[in-house]
Amino acid sequence: MxxxxxxxxxxxxxxxxxxxxxxxxxxxxxxxxxxxxxxxxxxxxxxxxxxxxxxxxxxxxxxxxxxxxxxxxxxxxxxxxxxxxxxxxxxxxxxxxxxxxxxxxxxxxxxxxxxxxxxxxxxxxxxxxxxxxxxxxxxxxxxxxxxxxxxxxxxxxxxxxxxxxxxxxxxxxxxxxxxxxxxxxxxxxxxxxxxxxxxxxxxxxxxYDFEPCFDNPSANSVWTVTYTGTFYGLRNPDNFLKVVKELLQQGDIDDIRINFVGVTKPMVVDELLKEKVHFFDKVSNKESIDHMRKSDALLLIHPTSELKGVYTGKLFEYIGVVRPILALVDPDDVAADLIKKGNFGFVADNNDIEGIKKCILKCYDLWKNGEKFNPDIELVKTCHxxxxxxxxxxxxxxxxxxx
The missing domain is CATH 3.40.50.2000 (Glycogen Phosphorylase B;)
Known part of the structure; x- marks a missing residue:
């Protein structure tokens, strides 16, 4: 040819x-x-x-x-x-x-x-x-x-x-x-x-551009949630961290490790969370994927706006490593639709405090109870x-x- x-x-x-x-x-x-x-x-x-x-x-x-x-x-x-x-x-x-x-x-x-x-x-x-x-x-x-x-x-x-x-x-x-x-x-x-x-x-x-991981990896001893990428404008983890603090104070979750990988914006973290939040400098794409694979859940944040059609950059790599996604995104946009369709994780609007709380608890219980994560494998493959x-x-x- x-x-x-x-x-x-x-x-x-x-x-x-x-x-x-x-x-x-x-x-x-x-x-x-x-x-x-x-x-x-x-x-x-x-x-x-x-x-x-x-x-x-x-x-x-x-x-x-x-x-x-x-x-x-x-x-x-x-x-x-x-x-x-x-x-x-x-x-x-x-x-x-x-x-x-x-x-x-x-x-x-x-x-x-x-x-x-x-x-x-x-x-x-x-x-x-x-x-x-x-x-x-x-x-x-x-x-x-x-x-x-x-x-x-x-x-x-x-x-x-x-x-x-x-x-x-x-x-x-x-x-x-x-x-x-x-x-x-x-x-x-x-x-x-x-x-x-x-x-x-x-x-x-x-x-994503790597071989997807369809094995069920060993869970971490502490529930580990990872976010990769940057924060800017309205895209920030404030509501997520606020809810995590409440759940810890109420005893709804025992412990948590939060990894922010590649975040360049200076952040002030609440005293209660300081030992639980870990920052990593910008890393290569391969190292970023390694961080994802070692996690129990992956955090995705994109505030709702009038712009539609936003998947956000890391969504597909999150899908490829086959870990539950905590998606704080527009529930009526394409990212939420794909996550729901493929059973890739849990969705809430980034401004919905109660919705975020429910998503975190569902994802936490998956880890706590050792339940198997069952996404749509065929749909994972089409995201390559x-x-x-x-x-x-x-x-x-x-x-x-x-x-």
């Missing part, structure tokens, strides 16, 4: 660690019928190398202002200053990768790529701007615009920024051949913004990234073979 040339445009590629990086690596790993070139970002020098059968071109980022990073050693004042700086950067710029985008254009003008497919992934918007440029140069290229999440409708973006990317959103919907996003509600939103009949819309979820990328590959091949 003929192999087509695919150019993947993204600043998120190893050694960068992020949920976005994991999605990009999965495209490279499971799109089997393509010769893949990744056009990505470098802090200093240009490089061109083969990595696991993928050509990786790293183009220097000449941006003057770059997003601030965080770690737990940063004090609260400096953390808030950094967060404010990032907010101002988002408000004043289209994105902080404009210097990288400029370098990429220079590279493309000197090195005309021979590609059949361009796959660009938002955020940042620069990836789509670069792909739009290539599509305008060669209309025969199949352009896959991976939106991932909401764009101009994202209420957490400043209004000025939403208007800026709204312009490009219209351009993308008028020129892209395939639009992908992580959930059906987001796909349906984009479908409603265009009258085009020839565009393909696909839900390509995130997923391989399964999701194969959906995209099938439609891509159909589209290419028509041309």
């Amino acid at each position: 003929k192999k087509y040339n695919l150019l993947l445009i993204t600043p998120f590629y190893p050694p960068v660690e992020s949920v976005a990086t994991n999605r990009m690596v999965a495209f490279c790993k499971y799109l089997k019928h393509f010769n893949i070139t990744v056009l990505t970002r470098s802090n200093k020098f240009h490089s061109d190398e083969m990595v696991d059968g993928v050509r990786v071109i790293r183009v220097p980022d000449r941006s003057l202002f770059k997003k601030a990073t965080f770690n737990r050693k940063t004090n609260v004042f400096l953390h808030n200053i950094k967060a404010l700086y990032n907010r101002i950067l988002l408000f004043t710029q289209l994105d902080e990768y404009d210097g990288w985008r400029s370098s990429v254009f220079d590279y493309l003008n000197k090195n005309k790529p021979d590609v059949d497919v361009v796959l660009s992934s938002f955020a940042p918007i620069s990836t789509h701007i670069i792909a739009l440029y290539l599509k305008n140069l060669n209309k025969k290229i199949v352009w896959v615009a991976d939106m991932r999440d909401h764009m101009s409708s994202n209420i957490f973006f400043p209004e000025r920024y939403r208007k800026k990317i709204g312009h490009y959103e219209g351009e993308i919907l008028s020129r892209a051949d395939i639009i992908t996003a992580v959930s059906k509600p987001i796909i349906e939103e984009f479908e409603g913004k265009t009258q085009r009949k020839d565009i393909i819309f696909l839900e390509i979820r995130n997923g 990234r391989r399964f999701q990328v194969e959906i995209l590959e099938k439609r891509l091949m159909e589209e290419l073979e028509k041309r």
Whole structure:
């Protein structure tokens, strides 16, 4: 079978660690019928190398202002200053990768790529701007615009920024051949913004990328609950910790160990919980999964909002390690639907104190009584990234073979 040339445009590629990086690596790993070139970002020098059968071109980022990073050693004042700086950067710029985008254009003008497919992934918007440029140069290229999440409708973006990317959103919907996003509600939103009949819309979820664990592991001597990821905005563990404190004081649970892995935001923990809450610095994806596997339950937090279609980054890895999930999420959104459908855990709204209490006690009793956790094994398997990328590959091949 003929192999087509695919150019993947993204600043998120190893050694960068992020949920976005994991999605990009999965495209490279499971799109089997393509010769893949990744056009990505470098802090200093240009490089061109083969990595696991993928050509990786790293183009220097000449941006003057770059997003601030965080770690737990940063004090609260400096953390808030950094967060404010990032907010101002988002408000004043289209994105902080404009210097990288400029370098990429220079590279493309000197090195005309021979590609059949361009796959660009938002955020940042620069990836789509670069792909739009290539599509305008060669209309025969199949352009896959991976939106991932909401764009101009994202209420957490400043209004000025939403208007800026709204312009490009219209351009993308008028020129892209395939639009992908992580959930059906987001796909349906984009479908409603265009009258085009020839565009393909696909839900390509995130997923886990390791062998799932279907064994029933030995329980810890102390009930161990782990959260991996970061806290920001309204996403915080305040209500969870409040309920845990009440349950301990009332004697409804005997003891608990809470692991926060990769949390960079400084936190103040109640005196009663100080010896029970443990923080771990940001770790590799593999180490993060090891923490999950050694846990009795996994904590997922995403406050309810008007935005629908939010699975959150770690949900699928939680599913893949096959441990009960304590999900404090919108009960009427996709994450809750999937957890309920697969019997993957227990769901409550993050603002529902009584609901959180019931979820914790159900999950605790599962551990306390040594009961077997019985999720839908077949549904667990479909949450693997391989399964999701194969959906995209099938439609891509159909589209290419028509041309």
